[in-house]
Amino acid sequence: MDITGDAVAEPKPGRALKSARLLLRPLRVDDLAEMQRYAVDPAFWRWLPLPPLTAGSVAAFHAAKMAEADAPDRWLWAIEPLDLHRICGTIELRTQDAANRAADMGWGLDAAQQGKGYMTEAASLVLRFALGDAGFERVWAVAAVENEASWRVMERIGMRREGTLRHHADVRGVWRDDHLYAAVRGDALPARP
Structure with a gap:
């Protein structure tokens, strides 16, 4: 189904997106060990409004995301640089208001792979998909005021x-302000990656 509830052809559109350097693909069972390796690093989870991540909590996240892989209102992609042959993060698109065709995006990237342009490339692919084939009118995302990279x-x-959304997220007992960003259908977006 698309975001309006109408039937769409199987498989769900957007199952894989590709650029010159990246493959965004569905999460697989064999991605768990790599996710556990990078996600328990405090540099990875420091901005997330969650308790510190452990191998167990990452396994629970992985299992939950695998279970909802075919949900019509969300997409989760593993980010796989073509030269690494392993994932280095995930990016998600979630329907937030189907009636108004609005969605949000969220992501996480292995700290060792930050600064290489991977997330910009992945987010650009997902935003173009969201405002194109997925049919959204508005896509938004938030990031901590202090999380300039995001x-x-x-x-x-x-x-x-x-x-700026004041006291938007309780991050391990400290209220965090978030910047709110959005794009809408018809906005001029930078060249495709």
Whole structure:
């Protein structure tokens, strides 16, 4: 089904997206060990409004995402650089308001792979898919005010800052302010990666 509830052809569109350097593909069972390796690093989870990640909590996340892989209202891609032949993160697109065709995006990347442009490339692919084939009118994302790397990704892919959400997330007992970014159908986006 698409975001309006109408039937769509199987398999679900957007199952795999590709650029010159990246393959965004469905999460697989054999991705768990790699996810556990990078996700337990505090540099990975520091901005997430979750308790510190452990191998067990990463396994639970992985199992939950595998179980909802065919849900019509969300997409989760493993980010696999073609030269690494292993995943280095995930990116997700979630329907937030089907009636108004609105979705949000969220992502996480192995700290050792940050600064290489992978997330900008992945987020650009997902945003173009969201505002194109997936049929969304509006896509938004948030990042901690202090997480400049993440909100700079949003800017590089053509999202615009709409404001700052004060005390938006409780991150391990500390209230965090988040910048809100969005793109809408018809916005001029940078060239395709």
